[in-house]
Amino acid sequence: MKTFLKTPRGILFLFAATFFGAAVLASTTVFFRPFFEKYVVEKHAPPTANEEKSLKQPDSPENQTYLKKLPTQQKTRLYEVWMQQPDSFLADIPQRLIRSSPDTLLLRVTQTFVAGSFGQRQRAAVFLARSGDIAAQNLLERERQRATMRGEAELAMFIKQLQIPH
Amino acid sequence: MTKFHLLLRSLLLMDLRGQHYARATGAKPSELIPPLYWVVGQYLFITAVLSLALFTRIDVLPYAFVMLTVSALLSVSAVVVEFNEVALNFTDVQVIGHVPVPRRTYAMARFANLLAYLMLFNVALIIFPAIIGAGQRGAGWEYALAYSFAAGCANLFFPMLAILLYTLRPPEPDKTDLRDLVAWVQIILALVVFYGAQMMFRDGQHRIEMFLTQPPDWVRWLPTWWLAEWVAGVTQHTSGNWLTIALAIGLVTVLTGWLTLYRLATFYRAIRNGYENVRSEREPLPATWALTLSNWLAKTPAGRSSIRLTLTMLQRDSDLRMRMTPQLATVAAMLLLGLFTAQLGNPFQAGDGGSPASMSIVVIALLVMSVPTMMHNFLYSRDFEASWLLASAPGGRGGDWRHGHGVRRVLLWLVVLPVLLLLGLVFAWRWGDPLAAAAHVWFGWMQCVAVSYFALPAVGLRVPFSEPLARGGLGGRIAPFLAAVSLAATFMGFLEFFMAKKMLTAVLFAGLLLCLLVLAKYMISAEPSTVKNLKRLHS
Numbered sequence: 001m002k003t004f005l006k007t008p009r010g011i012l013f014l015f016a017a018t019f020f021g022a023a024v025l026a027s028t029t030v031f032f033r034p035f036f037e038k039y040v041v042e043k044h045a046p047p048t049a050n051e052e053k054s055l056k057q058p059d060s061p062e063n064q065t066y067l068k069k070l071p072t073q074q075k076t077r078l079y080e081v082w083m084q085q086p087d088s089f090l091a092d093i094p095q096r097l098i099r100s101s102p103d104t105l106l107l108r109v110t111q112t113f114v115a116g117s118f119g120q121r122q123r124a125a126v127f128l129a130r131s132g133d134i135a136a137q138n139l140l141e142r143e144r145q146r147a148t149m150r151g152e153a154e155l156a157m158f159i160k161q162l163q164i165p166h
Numbered sequence: 167m168t169k170f171h172l173l174l175r176s177l178l179l180m181d182l183r184g185q186h187y188a189r190a191t192g193a194k195p196s197e198l199i200p201p202l203y204w205v206v207g208q209y210l211f212i213t214a215v216l217s218l219a220l221f222t223r224i225d226v227l228p229y230a231f232v233m234l235t236v237s238a239l240l241s242v243s244a245v246v247v248e249f250n251e252v253a254l255n256f257t258d259v260q261v262i263g264h265v266p267v268p269r270r271t272y273a274m275a276r277f278a279n280l281l282a283y284l285m286l287f288n289v290a291l292i293i294f295p296a297i298i299g300a301g302q303r304g305a306g307w308e309y310a311l312a313y314s315f316a317a318g319c320a321n322l323f324f325p326m327l328a329i330l331l332y333t334l335r336p337p338e339p340d341k342t343d344l345r346d347l348v349a350w351v352q353i354i355l356a357l358v359v360f361y362g363a364q365m366m367f368r369d370g371q372h373r374i375e376m377f378l379t380q381p382p383d384w385v386r387w388l389p390t391w392w393l394a395e396w397v398a399g400v401t402q403h404t405s406g407n408w409l410t411i412a413l414a415i416g417l418v419t420v421l422t423g424w425l426t427l428y429r430l431a432t433f434y435r436a437i438r439n440g441y442e443n444v445r446s447e448r449e450p451l452p453a454t455w456a457l458t459l460s461n462w463l464a465k466t467p468a469g470r471s472s473i474r475l476t477l478t479m480l481q482r483d484s485d486l487r488m489r490m491t492p493q494l495a496t497v498a499a500m501l502l503l504g505l506f507t508a509q510l511g512n513p514f515q516a517g518d519g520g521s522p523a524s525m526s527i528v529v530i531a532l533l534v535m536s537v538p539t540m541m542h543n544f545l546y547s548r549d550f551e552a553s554w555l556l557a558s559a560p561g562g563r564g565g566d567w568r569h570g571h572g573v574r575r576v577l578l579w580l581v582v583l584p585v586l587l588l589l590g591l592v593f594a595w596r597w598g599d600p601l602a603a604a605a606h607v608w609f610g611w612m613q614c615v616a617v618s619y620f621a622l623p624a625v626g627l628r629v630p631f632s633e634p635l636a637r638g639g640l641g642g643r644i645a646p647f648l649a650a651v652s653l654a655a656t657f658m659g660f661l662e663f664f665m666a667k668k669m670l671t672a673v674l675f676a677g678l679l680l681c682l683l684v685l686a687k688y689m690i691s692a693e694p695s696t697v698k699n700l701k702r703l704h705s
Contacts, residue, residue, distance in 0.1 A: 030301030
């Protein structure tokens, strides 16, 4: 075998065997797509009491000023808190957060659509739908088209249902 | 059989029998697994890691773009690094110069030979991205076909373009700078892919996925992006004129191939017309700066002569430079990883306000660890038989290590110091604290100098360039010493991490390093029993 592997035919055999093995390995990977998708998820730190409290405050001029003055990192953090339990907070939180800093929040939501799990992307779609912002609606439509392109019919349908009332 | 078939057959047979693809991998021709296999294996490994890392994380278009770009870069680097032995062979004229073979036929045979290699690399580069990419959401079997076609054309087009550009220059057989540069690109790319994949899993802000999903405008001007758009269009049935574009892609590739063939024929005509006879065979004398540097770095004639020899070998021997590449590339890759993951913090900063300083310390530790390996490289040469001249030269002062010291100084002053200065600049820019950067780099310098003293007996560097490269020679026999250096460098890194935050402990750490340096220098000059033990370790 050693002698054979050193001949030109042996070298070609070695390459052919390696390529065959690589093709088998690659094909096997494709069948494990759900396993890989399991790890596509955004990790959010658990909310603190203060963060929860600020999301439970009713809308007021003071609250709007407070939100606007918050550093970017904390605004996106509030979005993450909302994402963990969207139904625990007031319904207009998405609207207030996006109004406080549209570009930052929309970029953060885009990140969820890129790197989030299926459930997280659904919640991000709800966040955008509830915001009432035009740029957010445009983003939602883009994400619906993207979901269609990706063959994620369930997510595309979910987003479409969210879009109907608006 | 025509002359073309005979030539092609003999070229392929020669290539398969005598493997010379050592430049990119550092593999030796005597090994059972041929060096070419490691090159192909390296491509399979890189594309497999990248495909798996990106699988399900990004869409079809960015996925195709990344894989097309990486495979094009790798195929260009493969050809540029190795084409002296595949497409543009200056020594051919000595073998077939007297045989009545038309230049065009010869060029065609060489071109076909090159195509055989490109096809081999193509298969290695396409398998994983095509099959795994087809498993992406929104892709399918159309993706596998479209990607294979686009990547096949790109992996032929770009290497041929590189050869085309190279043949536009006058033939210069000793020109290796470009190959060195591309080999660097290849190794750094492998490390960046490896570490970058880890970064993607660790980065909570998903910067790589975001970058690829929303690329900046300049990315849309890259040819591989156009190809990726075509692949995505075919896959998702959004491209109406996909067949016309496919024909255009194929036509451009064929035209480039035809032009390359034409230039190769011109190239072989040029070297046939006596270029080899005109070229001076005399090695250039050492430059004035090299003489001045050797006078400055060494006090003894033996030291000066070994410094000049080392400088000449560094300039002449591309294998020597390539053997040093992986060590320094690791440092570069770790630095890039630290920058991208924001872990290149200031170790002198107290508290947890700044970014973690782990990578800043690891980068220096890696450089310290690379010193003995690089010194060990100076022991080997293809022209090792000529070392008798140095070995039999009159002794003079300096003891057993008089020549080794010369090599050590060249390595420290011409390789390690510039790297440290560059690192210092990056740290100073990143931390906004030049003083801390200078101190960090100074700690690294002291460790490198100390390790270089210990490494002399451990690697047995009495007469540089005096041994032939043998299987396992580069890494095997100094492995215990390297393990010891790795442990020591890691320990010093930990010490710096904990001691650098306060002024008093930082000064203590500097004092400790100074003691280490003095001890190393004393050991090497006094040759106590420890050195004998290190020698025994070496033997």
